[in-house]
Amino acid sequence: MKKNLFTAAKPTGRLTLGNYIGAVDNWKKMQEENNSIFCVADLHSLTVNIDPQELRSNSYAVMANYLACGLDPKKAVLYYQSQIPAHSELCWLMDCITSMGEASRMTAYKEKAANKNMVSVGLFNYPMLMAADILLYDTDLVPIGEDQRQHLELARNLAIRFNNKYGETFVVPQGVYQKVGAKIYNLQNPTKKMSKSDFDNSGNILLEDSIDLIKQKIKRAVTDSESEIRFDPQNKPGVSNLMSIYAVLTKKDMKEVEKFFEGKNYGALKGEVTDIVIETLAPVQEKFNYFMSNTDEIIKIAQDGAEKIREKAENKIKLVKQKMGLIF
Numbered sequence: 254m255k256k257n258l259f260t261a262a263k264p265t266g267r268l269t270l271g272n273y274i275g276a277v278d279n280w281k282k283m284q285e286e287n288n289s290i291f292c293v294a295d296l297h298s299l300t301v302n303i304d305p306q307e308l309r310s311n312s313y314a315v316m317a318n319y320l321a322c323g324l325d326p327k328k329a330v331l332y333y334q335s336q337i338p339a340h341s342e343l344c345w346l347m348d349c350i351t352s353m354g355e356a357s358r359m360t361a362y363k364e365k366a367a368n369k370n371m372v373s374v375g376l377f378n379y380p381m382l383m384a385a386d387i388l389l390y391d392t393d394l395v396p397i398g399e400d401q402r403q404h405l406e407l408a409r410n411l412a413i414r415f416n417n418k419y420g421e422t423f424v425v426p427q428g429v430y431q432k433v434g435a436k437i438y439n440l441q442n443p444t445k446k447m448s449k450s451d452f453d454n455s456g457n458i459l460l461e462d463s464i465d466l467i468k469q470k471i472k473r474a475v476t477d478s479e480s481e482i483r484f485d486p487q488n489k490p491g492v493s494n495l496m497s498i499y500a501v502l503t504k505k506d507m508k509e510v511e512k513f514f515e516g517k518n519y520g521a522l523k524g525e526v527t528d529i530v531i532e533t534l535a536p537v538q539e540k541f542n543y544f545m546s547n548t549d550e551i552i553k554i555a556q557d558g559a560e561k562i563r564e565k566a567e568n569k570i571k572l573v574k575q576k577m578g579l580i581f
């Protein structure tokens with residue numbers, strides 16, 4: 254039987270090569286054999302300070318990139334989180350079974366809250382909204398990057414807790430992670446994750462970057478003072494990150510990659526990575542540009558998508574409310 258798959262990205266910025274490798278490219282493969290829902294988590298974007306115009310344009314851009322990367326509305330549901338109010342409603346119900354202690358332990362929250370002059374309650378609440386997103390649709394599989402592992406664990410715990418207290422209601426979801434590429438690092442700071450919401454994108458390759466910009470960013474990628482090309486994330490994070498990118502995009506395993514680069518210098522590694530990144534992104538960019546100049550198609554796809562799942566979400570909310578003792 255087909256499994257239910259749910260996953261999302263937030264329109265806090267433009268998708269990066271990290272999002273592509275760790276997430277969207279894998280989603281494309283998984284849509285072939287699962288009942289898949291791909292959400293643009295626009296409500297989640299409000300957890301950071303973002304102006305309406307930017308949110309609107311990022312929202313179009315993330316969906317345009319989903320489509321450009323091969324997520325297919327004929328095979329999967331594509332929609333925006335804010336189209337289905339049940340997400341917010343279930344979030345509140347999840348809030349009420351989450352302890353302050355466990356929510357306070359979320360490392361993504363601590364990282365994102367650090368050095369901000371205003372940290373919203375929404376940012377703190379993010380993992381419970383994410384749990385609601387997943388649990389609404391009886392999700393079996395959640396393909397995500399390594400950075401989301403802790404949030405998925407919370408979603409699982411909340412599902413189990415709810416089922417124990419109120420009776421079998423939620424499917425306990427399972428995270429799906431890539432073997433290589435589950436975490437792509439910032440080219441300027443290779444111990445930090447590549448993230449689309451960064452203020453400074455010099456270490457992030459965006460799927461929309463021009464060829465020249467991609468060349469420049471990879472050329473300037475931080476490596477180390479040795480010269481050996483060896484996969485050793487602990488001691489050689491920059492080089493290992495470039496090797497991971499190369500391995501995933503060329504579909505080679507790391508042993509093959511090490512052998513290929515044996516005796517070659519960092520310049521050669523950067524050159525090969527540049528070529529494969531450009532080759533991978535060229536067709537994506539062409540489709541992306543098409544959808545960005547045809548946003549009416551995006552709206553239509555999202556409207557159709559939301560209508561396919563609205564009833565399921567509403568039924569789930571009804572069931573949850575009833576189990577919790579709410580009479581309407």
Ligand code: ATP
Nearest residue numbers: 262263265271275276397398436437447448449450
């Ligand atoms: P933000 O900075 O707003 O958190 P993000 O780049 O982390 O943006 P998300 O919208 O949080 O992107 O996540 C979308 C998907 O991409 C998730 O499945 C996440 O795990 C994955 N992902 C994000 N960054 C990376 C990365 N550097 N490497 C691999 N996967 C990633």
Ligand code: MG
Nearest residue numbers: 361400448449
């Ligand atoms: Mg993130």
